[in-house]
Amino acid sequence: MNILAIDTAATLCAACVYDSTARVEKGRAVLELGKGHAEHVMTIVGQALEHAGIPYEALGTVAVSVGPGSFTGVRVGVAAARGLALALKVPAIGVTTLEALAAEARESFPHRPVLAVIGNRPESLATARFDASGACIEGPTLATIETVTATARAGRPVLAGDAAGLIAEAAGGTLDMGPQRATADILFYARIAARRPPGDKPKPLYLRAPDARPQGAFALPLKDR
Numbered sequence: 001m002n003i004l005a006i007d008t009a010a011t012l013c014a015a016c017v018y019d020s021t022a023r024v025e026k027g028r029a030v031l032e033l034g035k036g037h038a039e040h041v042m043t044i045v046g047q048a049l050e051h052a053g054i055p056y057e058a059l060g061t062v063a064v065s066v067g068p069g070s071f072t073g074v075r076v077g078v079a080a081a082r083g084l085a086l087a088l089k090v091p092a093i094g095v096t097t098l099e100a101l102a103a104e105a106r107e108s109f110p111h112r113p114v115l116a117v118i119g120n121r122p123e124s125l126a127t128a129r130f131d132a133s134g135a136c137i138e139g140p141t142l143a144t145i146e147t148v149t150a151t152a153r154a155g156r157p158v159l160a161g162d163a164a165g166l167i168a169e170a171a172g173g174t175l176d177m178g179p180q181r182a183t184a185d186i187l188f189y190a191r192i193a194a195r196r197p198p199g200d201k202p203k204p205l206y207l208r209a210p211d212a213r214p215q216g217a218f219a220l221p222l223k224d225r
Contacts, residue, residue: 001019001061001194002017002059002061003017003018003019003062003063003194004017004048004049004063004084004190005017005018005064005187005193006041006064006077006080006189007064007097007183007186007189008037008074008076008077008080009065009068009070009073009077009097009182010069010097011032012030013031013033014030014186015029015045015048015186016029016186017048017049017059018187018191020060020061025187026052026053026054027048027053028051037070037073038076045080045084059090061090061194061198062081062088062092063094063095063189063193064077064092064202066095066203067097067207068097068119068205069183071204074204075204078094078203085201091198093193094202095192095196096205097118097182098118098127098128098161099116099192100184101114101161101178101179101184102116102136102160102178103184105158105160105179106134106178107188109176112158112176113130113155113158114129114157115129115130115148115160115167116129116160116161117164117166117167118161119162119163122144123144124208125145125163126140126142126207127140127143129155129157130157140205140207141207142207145167145170148167149167152168152171153171153173156175158177159176159178160178165177
């Protein structure tokens with residue numbers, strides 16, 4: 001079965017086509033853009049399909065990163081995946097950035113527990129803990145750097161995510177490091193989806209409230225009628 005995976009949860013806009021029967025990636029397209037996922041996601045999807053040499057109708061599942069990540073980016077990816085799945089009459093499957101990062105870490109460190117941590121706020125890091133088999137045993141949740149560091153010291157897991165270096169430094173010891181990015185390689189989203197039965201439609205995973213706030217200084221007074 002051909003699985004299309006989409007990830008717009010971080011600064012990348014990425015897509016790949018994965019053959020779950022042959023267990024090979026057929027094609028991919030990745031664009032580092034920071035912002036503007038909505039303008040590029042369908043172009044990237046089209047390029048991935050072109051590289052794979054298959055039409056949309058050959059897809060059997062659509063996988064998508066549901067976060068944690070950029071509020072806007074996650075919404076864009078989930079909306080694109082659900083729209084494609086609806087149009088093609090195929091399942092859509094959500095995969096978190098943390099479990100994809102953990103899966104990528106286990107590629108280099110098989111049969112090891114993994115602690116995935118992303119974010120740049122020491123008081124509020126997105127984290128999840130996975131056992132040696134890859135099962136999530138805690139999270140996704142928000143935690144302080146002190147809490148995550150204590151977990152790392154106690155279990156000596158492989159660290160993954162863009163906050164992995166921060167935790168390793170705070171732990172004051174040598175810890176094995178997986179990918180130190182805010183999201184995993186797009187292939188790992190497809191691989192996870194290949195093992196997951198279809199369920200509820202994917203929806204964004206938000207662990208914190210949005211940063212955007214109304215700009216009161218620019219509010220106009222209401223006119224009396």
